[in-house]
Amino acid sequence: MKRNVRNVVRGAVALALAGAVLTGCGEEEAALSTPASPAKPSQSGATAPAAKGSAVGAAGSACTLPVAFDLAAKWKAKPVEPEAADSPLAGLSKQGPFTMACEMDAKPAGNVGFMRAWTEDAKSGTPRSVLEAFVGANKNASKATYEEIKAGSLPATEVVFETYNKLMDESKQERALAVVTPKGTLVLHLSGLDTQEQTEMLPAYELAKSSMKATP
Incomplete structure (x- = not known):
């Protein structure tokens, strides 16, 4: 029964997410999710590398960011x-000191979900403190597990955590990484x-992580 409900909601959300970016954020937060057991960040479960598409982050790409990486x-x-x-949507593009x-x-690739790059002007501090601030700003986040890693050649911290959907009384697993560069924090x-959707998107996340480099 839960599988059938998930499929119905997945289709409905896929249609709803075809609208504006921040509308998409709202729909995703209200969507059905399944219980998640927290895992160590390194235990990604990604079984096959993702095929490389475009790159993002450098000047002239779709988004200019403190780092560049492959999609x-x-x-x-x-x-x-x-x-x-x-604006009533202003809060959706802010999380603590970070701005989306x-x-x-991922919809064009067949999944309902997103990777989002959040930035902050700070050029100092540790990736761990950055990530703790990001997760701590989400009142629905819990069971966070942190690990020091490399994102490409950059020192980074990664976290796996759960978020709770009060409406559906369900939790889902999410993950994030943080880097601090001379051009800002990401x-x-x-x-x-x-x-399940997050697990299916992990190869894309791992590709972004492994290819990450500071932009000049």
Whole structure:
């Protein structure tokens, strides 16, 4: 029964997410999710590498960011324009001190979910403290497990955590990594409709992580 419900919701959300970027954020947060058991960040479960598509982050790409990285084939990136402070959508593009700068959509590749790049102007601090601030700003986040890693050649910290959907009384697994560069701080966050979608998108996330480099 849950599988049937998931399929119905997956189709409905796929249609709803065809609208504006921030509308997509709202629909995803309200969607059905399945229980998740937290795993160590290194235990990604990605079984096959993703085919490489375009790159994002460098000047002239879809989004200009403190780092550049490869996207999986068919994933589509677009910049997120900041909302006015009095807009009802303004909160969706902010998480603590971080502002959503770029949204990478998995729908063209067959999944309901996103990678989102969040930036902050700080050029100092540790990736761990950055990531703790990002996760701590989400009141629905819990069971966070952190690990020091490399994102390409950059020192980074990665986290796996759960978010709770009060409406559905369900949790789902998400993950993120943080890097600090001379051009600013970046958090790359992977979130799907549910834990199964996130698992299916992990090869794309791993490709982005392994190819990451600071932009000049």
